Amino acid sequence: MKVRKSYLLLASVTVWILLGRLLNGTHTLQIATYENTAFTSYIGEKALDFRGNRTESTAFIYFFNPIRGAIDGFVQIIRNLIAVPAQNSVIPIIGWLGVVAIVAFAVYATSQWRTALLAVSLLLACGALGMWQFTMDSIAMTLAAVLLSLAIGIPLGIWAGLSDRVLKIFTPFLDLAQILPTLVYMAPIALVFMIGAASATIATMIYSIPIAIRITSHAIRNLNQAPVEAAESMGSTQKQKLTKVQIPMAKQMIVLGINQTVMAAVSFVVIAALIGAPGLGKPVIEALIIRNVGQGFVAGFAVVFLAILLDRSTSAAAKRQDSFIPETEKQIKTKRITLIVAGILTIVAVFMSRTMLWAAVWPKEVTIAPQVAKVTNDATAWILENLTIFTVGFKDLISYAFLNPLETQLAASPWYVTVAMIVALALIIGGTRIAILSFVLSMAIVLSGLWYEAMLTLTQTIVGCLLTMIIGLALGIWTGRSDRAERALRPFLDAGQTLPAFVYLVPMLGLFGPTRFTAIATGIVYSIPVVVKIVCEGIRAVPHSLIEAATAAGSTTRQIITKVQLPAAKKTMLLATNQGLIYVLAVVVIGGFVGAGGLGYLVIAGNSKPELQGKGLIAGVAILLLGVIFDRIMQAGARRSS
Amino acid sequence: MSSASPMISVRNLWKVFGNNPEKVIGSPDALLTRTELRAKTGNTIAVRDVSFDVAPGEVFVVMGLSGSGKSTLVRCMTRLIEPTQGQLQFEGEDILKVDNARLRELRKTRFSMVFQHFGLLPHRKVIDNIAYSLEINGVKKDARHARANEVIELVGLQGYANAYPEQLSGGMQQRVGLARALAVDPQVLFLDEPFSALDPLIRRDMQQEVIRLHHELGKTMVFITHDLSEAVKVGDRIAIMRDGAIVQIGTPEDLVANPADEYVANFVRDIAKSHVLTLKHLARKAEPGDATDGPELAANTIIRDAAQVILQSHKPVRVNDNGAALGIVSSEDVLRLISGGA
Numbered sequence: 002m003k004v005r006k007s008y009l010l011l012a013s014v015t016v017w018i019l020l021g022r023l024l025n026g027t028h029t030l031q032i033a034t035y036e037n038t039a040f041t042s043y044i045g046e047k048a049l050d051f052r053g054n055r056t057e058s059t060a061f062i063y064f065f066n067p068i069r070g071a072i073d074g075f076v077q078i079i080r081n082l083i084a085v086p087a088q089n090s091v092i093p094i095i096g097w098l099g100v101v102a103i104v105a106f107a108v109y110a111t112s113q114w115r116t117a118l119l120a121v122s123l124l125l126a127c128g129a130l131g132m133w134q135f136t137m138d139s140i141a142m143t144l145a146a147v148l149l150s151l152a153i154g155i156p157l158g159i160w161a162g163l164s165d166r167v168l169k170i171f172t173p174f175l176d177l178a179q180i181l182p183t184l185v186y187m188a189p190i191a192l193v194f195m196i197g198a199a200s201a202t203i204a205t206m207i208y209s210i211p212i213a214i215r216i217t218s219h220a221i222r223n224l225n226q227a228p229v230e231a232a233e234s235m236g237s238t239q240k241q242k243l244t245k246v247q248i249p250m251a252k253q254m255i256v257l258g259i260n261q262t263v264m265a266a267v268s269f270v271v272i273a274a275l276i277g278a279p280g281l282g283k284p285v286i287e288a289l290i291i292r293n294v295g296q297g298f299v300a301g302f303a304v305v306f307l308a309i310l311l312d313r314s315t316s317a318a319a320k321r322q323d324s325f326i327p328e329t330e331k332q333i334k335t336k337r338i339t340l341i342v343a344g345i346l347t348i349v350a351v352f353m354s355r356t357m358l359w360a361a362v363w364p365k366e367v368t369i370a371p372q373v374a375k376v377t378n379d380a381t382a383w384i385l386e387n388l389t390i391f392t393v394g395f396k397d398l399i400s401y402a403f404l405n406p407l408e409t410q411l412a413a414s415p416w417y418v419t420v421a422m423i424v425a426l427a428l429i430i431g432g433t434r435i436a437i438l439s440f441v442l443s444m445a446i447v448l449s450g451l452w453y454e455a456m457l458t459l460t461q462t463i464v465g466c467l468l469t470m471i472i473g474l475a476l477g478i479w480t481g482r483s484d485r486a487e488r489a490l491r492p493f494l495d496a497g498q499t500l501p502a503f504v505y506l507v508p509m510l511g512l513f514g515p516t517r518f519t520a521i522a523t524g525i526v527y528s529i530p531v532v533v534k535i536v537c538e539g540i541r542a543v544p545h546s547l548i549e550a551a552t553a554a555g556s557t558t559r560q561i562i563t564k565v566q567l568p569a570a571k572k573t574m575l576l577a578t579n580q581g582l583i584y585v586l587a588v589v590v591i592g593g594f595v596g597a598g599g600l601g602y603l604v605i606a607g608n609s610k611p612e613l614q615g616k617g618l619i620a621g622v623a624i625l626l627l628g629v630i631f632d633r634i635m636q637a638g639a640r641r642s643s
Numbered sequence: 644m645s646s647a648s649p650m651i652s653v654r655n656l657w658k659v660f661g662n663n664p665e666k667v668i669g670s671p672d673a674l675l676t677r678t679e680l681r682a683k684t685g686n687t688i689a690v691r692d693v694s695f696d697v698a699p700g701e702v703f704v705v706m707g708l709s710g711s712g713k714s715t716l717v718r719c720m721t722r723l724i725e726p727t728q729g730q731l732q733f734e735g736e737d738i739l740k741v742d743n744a745r746l747r748e749l750r751k752t753r754f755s756m757v758f759q760h761f762g763l764l765p766h767r768k769v770i771d772n773i774a775y776s777l778e779i780n781g782v783k784k785d786a787r788h789a790r791a792n793e794v795i796e797l798v799g800l801q802g803y804a805n806a807y808p809e810q811l812s813g814g815m816q817q818r819v820g821l822a823r824a825l826a827v828d829p830q831v832l833f834l835d836e837p838f839s840a841l842d843p844l845i846r847r848d849m850q851q852e853v854i855r856l857h858h859e860l861g862k863t864m865v866f867i868t869h870d871l872s873e874a875v876k877v878g879d880r881i882a883i884m885r886d887g888a889i890v891q892i893g894t895p896e897d898l899v900a901n902p903a904d905e906y907v908a909n910f911v912r913d914i915a916k917s918h919v920l921t922l923k924h925l926a927r928k929a930e931p932g933d934a935t936d937g938p939e940l941a942a943n944t945i946i947r948d949a950a951q952v953i954l955q956s957h958k959p960v961r962v963n964d965n966g967a968a969l970g971i972v973s974s975e976d977v978l979r980l981i982s983g984g985a
Contacts, residue, residue: 225760225765227758227759227760227761227762228762228763228764228765229762230723230758230762231756231758231761231762231763231764231820231823232762232764232775233723233750234721234723234750234754234755234756234758234833235750235751235755235756235775235776235779235823235827236746236747236748236749236750236751236752236776236779236780237747237779238747238779241779245764245775245778245779246764249764249766250764250765250766252766
């Protein structure tokens, strides 16, 4: 059965290649970037009408506009507090010294002084990079989005934790949110809520609320049930059970969920600069557009510092309590006294930052930005000059060996040949239902008029995923088999997952220039950590007794890996591949505007060029359709293999 | 054995898990084995047509191996699990018909439960764990702490009021569980394998503790266990469960002397008979040559307790049941029983 399946796959690929060669260059559905089809211009007009309706339609007047107004107002209040001056004033309500003091105090109060020291250093570094106001804007945006996300996500998460039916209703949306490439929903949201802080906040919330819901409901569901049952046996009402037992016990896990929500929000807020989010995303995008790697690094470092700052301060709060035993009276007293002293100092600092200019506005002279820009520019130049063999060589190798042939095969073959191939793959791997779904979705892409661009994106995604899987599997197997490797790689994997993927574009642009390879390389760097983690867990989940038995039978290490561990972890491998694909896709499309082209470029161009708006919106949908096809086929494959 | 008005009365109680559980009861499917039924309809019968009474002040033990349905049964009795069918009365009140408010009322004031894994709230001090049910009863802080301190003393936890559960050993934690159950002064204590998670020495202490509390407070108890020696030690009567059904109900002596079937006989085989049976069981007609003027003992004396008197006496003892002479017991009779004969 297994053999027949792989023969079938091989046969259909061969037929596909032959047909592709034979009919090369015909029916490719390629149109020029600035050309519209009837459909895309129709959508463009509709979008324009929709936008024009903003002051007339009741949906806008009574629903969307008030939401936009409220969120804009909310964000503006926070921005006025720390980032930008309010209307009739020249400085924000709290100047830099005050912000530094408040952050130090807050982190000290929730964790320990060492974390507070780290947070302060990172903040000051952001200031020294000349990014103070951008950093404050990013913090304000993140804060606004996180507060709103938690206000919605935690109650919904608790609800989903208590009720199976609610969880069942939520699950498809939560799953969809996980595979939805971030770029996809920015444009439609901007269409409804206009380019600006409100759209950026809402898009960020769509990204981070599912995380809050998932972790909260997981926290409630995985409690030790004995105390919960005991509380019930003593006649607690549902509400008493929830407030006196379940929530206090789940608190720690929920705080972890807050940490994850914050990290999701901060990484999205940076990308959301594409739809007008104020903050650090702006200088990053500017630098990417003008291909100024040095400037990109300056802003990129600030992003990384901000991410580390937020991660450390929120995860320290989550980790601090590893038992339910509170501190002793004496410890509490000491802490209270130091807190009061620190609080007074903070108030003094805030007061100073409101009254003295040096403490209010970050002094321009204190900056290392030019030096950082110069150093990174020099370093990039040096690498390009001396290590060409590695950068250009690697790029060319991948381009000639994989990218070009695959792109020819996918994009230059007639559309019906490739559609047939996709359906055949779906049929062999996933079965009839998945095949029908793939057919419908592929045809939707064909009919959208963006088939050619979709094939470019598909090429980059497949090559990116292939490389990710080669590296990810190797590292995953290594970390799965060796505790030392796991310990050594763990910090990098964690950092890779916390940092906003967007900033990886900066060094990649420096190394590979404005090409599609930059997007692919960014996608690989972004998706490797998650693949390694999944593979590592899969390998570790293989029962020890199996390996012991294989060892006792005299297997070599290679035999154990290939004959025991990999087959036993097959399902996890497929899931890792699926995650890898989805992650690569999400980043490859963002790479659209550093030269990767494809659907991502259209989405981003659609945001800024009115004549491409229709095309951009459809491109977003096409990305989603590609993602769903991948996801369904791989999931079905994983299901069948178990 | 049960008195005229039982504290708890269970009649034809069923609990079937799975879809359409009512359909199974009364159908031929109910006679299938568990595996067969699960394969056929997907249902599992956890409690099968169970009936018994618990008298006021009695310690009623439900004994069975894991999967026999005993934990489900005790949860059905407080409706932590809704029974599928049957009657359940507490002091004449039909528990299965009461609404949620009344059920909570009963749980708050009349029933208390002690759990195998303690079920203590990890984020509360011992005293606030014990005061929890008073708290949800709306008792003011001072009053509930005063009551909690009383119970803390009762179970021997003095000095631990401000500790947190994870600072205590398993045995101590279960004392907190007991104290919590006693705090509301309930009529019935349900104990679900309360000592199974404890190591043997602590378990013995805790069994003594339960016996002592029972003597002091006279609470009615429903005690679930998988350990027959524990059942024999604490129980006035024991119900033996197998595959959801009760195989036999009786005093420890009944079970040891007259096991209902092979299954029960297998269980009681390892019980030292001299620890359970009374002289009534050994008494026989005096034969020619037996002296009939030995010491006199009551018929309900446990053989172990009588052994010393009998073995030291040169003459067989006379067994007396409320004034009526039942017969005699000689040293040989006792030795034969202890060494494994009948």
